Amino acid sequence: MGVIYILWLREVKKYLRSRVQIIASLGGPLMYLGVLGFGLGPVFQRAGEGNYLQFMAPGVIGMTVLFTAMFSGIAMLWDRQFGFLKETLVAPVPRLSIMIGRTLGGATVAVLQGALIFVVALIAGFRPTSLLAVPLAFLVIALIAVVFAALATAIGSGLKEMQGFQMVMNFLVMPLFFLSGAIYPLDGLPRVLAALTRVDPLTYGVDGMRALLIGRTHFGLPVDLAVLFGVAVLFVFLGAWRFSKIEA
Amino acid sequence: MMIRVQHVVKTFGTVTAVNDVSFDVHAGEIFAFLGPNGAGKTTTIKMLTTLLRPTSGSLELDGLDPATHHREVRQRFGVVFQDPSLDNELTAWENMDIHGVLYHVPRPIRRERCEILLKMFELWDRRADLVKTFSGGMKRRLEIARGLLHTPKVLFLDEPTLGLDPQSRNQMWTHVQNLNKTEGVTVFLTTHYMDEADRVAGRIAVIDHGRIVAIGSSAELKEQTKTDSLEAAFLALTGTTIRDESAAASDSVRAFAKAWRR
Numbered sequence: 001m002g003v004i005y006i007l008w009l010r011e012v013k014k015y016l017r018s019r020v021q022i023i024a025s026l027g028g029p030l031m032y033l034g035v036l037g038f039g040l041g042p043v044f045q046r047a048g049e050g051n052y053l054q055f056m057a058p059g060v061i062g063m064t065v066l067f068t069a070m071f072s073g074i075a076m077l078w079d080r081q082f083g084f085l086k087e088t089l090v091a092p093v094p095r096l097s098i099m100i101g102r103t104l105g106g107a108t109v110a111v112l113q114g115a116l117i118f119v120v121a122l123i124a125g126f127r128p129t130s131l132l133a134v135p136l137a138f139l140v141i142a143l144i145a146v147v148f149a150a151l152a153t154a155i156g157s158g159l160k161e162m163q164g165f166q167m168v169m170n171f172l173v174m175p176l177f178f179l180s181g182a183i184y185p186l187d188g189l190p191r192v193l194a195a196l197t198r199v200d201p202l203t204y205g206v207d208g209m210r211a212l213l214i215g216r217t218h219f220g221l222p223v224d225l226a227v228l229f230g231v232a233v234l235f236v237f238l239g240a241w242r243f244s245k246i247e248a
Numbered sequence: 249m250m251i252r253v254q255h256v257v258k259t260f261g262t263v264t265a266v267n268d269v270s271f272d273v274h275a276g277e278i279f280a281f282l283g284p285n286g287a288g289k290t291t292t293i294k295m296l297t298t299l300l301r302p303t304s305g306s307l308e309l310d311g312l313d314p315a316t317h318h319r320e321v322r323q324r325f326g327v328v329f330q331d332p333s334l335d336n337e338l339t340a341w342e343n344m345d346i347h348g349v350l351y352h353v354p355r356p357i358r359r360e361r362c363e364i365l366l367k368m369f370e371l372w373d374r375r376a377d378l379v380k381t382f383s384g385g386m387k388r389r390l391e392i393a394r395g396l397l398h399t400p401k402v403l404f405l406d407e408p409t410l411g412l413d414p415q416s417r418n419q420m421w422t423h424v425q426n427l428n429k430t431e432g433v434t435v436f437l438t439t440h441y442m443d444e445a446d447r448v449a450g451r452i453a454v455i456d457h458g459r460i461v462a463i464g465s466s467a468e469l470k471e472q473t474k475t476d477s478l479e480a481a482f483l484a485l486t487g488t489t490i491r492d493e494s495a496a497a498s499d500s501v502r503a504f505a506k507a508w509r510r
Contacts, residue, residue, distance in 0.1 A: 086329060
């Protein structure tokens with residue numbers, strides 16, 4: 001327990017200390033909310049879909065959680081590089097505790113970052129339809145965070161080269177975001193795209209948040225929660241297995 | 249006997265890194281393991297520190313086999329790797345504290361040991377500073393202090409003075425010698441600086457091409473090779489050809505990470 005806690009604490013401490021990084025990471029989401037949100041707003045309205053900012057805010061929160069969680073896991077490359085990973089791998093503790101501590105730490109950081117964007121969205125004019133649903137929405141956020149922090153651990157365990165990091169960002173993280181329906185509605189999509197959105201776990205996360213925050217859903221909240229929970233369990237197992245295979 | 253290595257062989261594919269190596273390290277001694285690049289030093293340390301399994305032969309650390317008793321063996325040694333292994337974004341104290349938790353040192357003892365060691369290594373005043381603000385010598389000292397936190401029986405130092413100035417090197421070995429005396433910790437070190445081995449090591453083993461070519465005190469090695477310095481003895485034993493090591497994948501990442509951080 002102590003091991004899980006101290007490694008979790010390490011991730012959170014490092015996040016809270018990196019003020020510049022926190023501010024820098026606001027740039028992307030602000031751009032989406034501010035420029036896309038207001039820029040596409042009139043078209044969205046005319047198409048009869050309602051307020052685009054309301055629609056997009058959960059998507060941008062989902063995006064933030066995805067990016068932060070993936071980044072924290074892939075930052076394992078840094079720990080490998082600067083050697084700290086080795087310090088934990090030769091310690092007389094089970095690999096599983098190390099993996100869980102790291103992954104939960106990464107997920108916590110992603111939730112904190114998601115909360116920050118939530119506040120930013122509120123300032124920009126986003127209004128959840130029910131305040132009572134907000135805590136539940138954070139449960140969905142936490143599930144998204146665990147899903148992608150665990151996936152990132154699984155991927156980070158095998159990454160040895162910096163180039164791999166670019167590959168993951170361009171061929172996994174960006175598609176996961178664009179296919180999630182974070183910035184467009186899922187109704188009436190071409191069949192191939194519709195199929196792709198359905199295999200993206202983030203789709204269910206964004207849909208779950210929308211269900212709770214603006215009362216609009218494609219799959220229904222129970223389906224969203226069930227899928228997220230199932231994928232979280234699957235990815236944690238995958239991450240633990242991959243992490244156990246690292247050679248120090 | 250603290251360490252016993254008997255007829256150990258380690259092959260990677262077609263390459264034999266360690267070829268029938270046998271030696272003993274006595275409890276409480278400072279033992280230097282010398283050899284040119286690629287001679288098999290780090291591979292041997294990795295086998296003793298549970299990171300690699302030997303292809304054949306047997307190893308023992310404090311009577312336990314590192315290949316089968318991972319946890320027990322890990323609890324018994326401290327290690328300072330060739331490459332740094334600190335978290336630069338945390339303070340010196342936090343690095344120590346995490347290590348203490350990872351090695352199951354109870355909190356009161358952890359605090360006490362952290363304080364004693366940080367003071368001994370002259371890092372106490374800087375304990376609340378981030379490690380990234382430390383000089384190379386301070387980082388090395390912190391790593392050694394950290395490696396000793398859980399009161400190990402053996403301390404492995406793999407080229408600990410690489411890249412340090414003579415002042416830092418001198419000071420570091422003084423600390424290590426003191427610790428060896430006060431805590432009785434067995435020290436197993438590798439270095440390319442022959443003067444260091446000459447100064448601190450009770451016994452020296454020279455390894456080349458995966459085989460032990462000589463073992464004994466500095467005086468014995470000089471006598472055996474009829475030379476008057478350890479450096480000359482070393483060259484007499486291992487020749488003067490330069491060894492090339494193939495670059496590991498990690499080297500390219502290091503370069504990239506440096507460029508990225510700038």
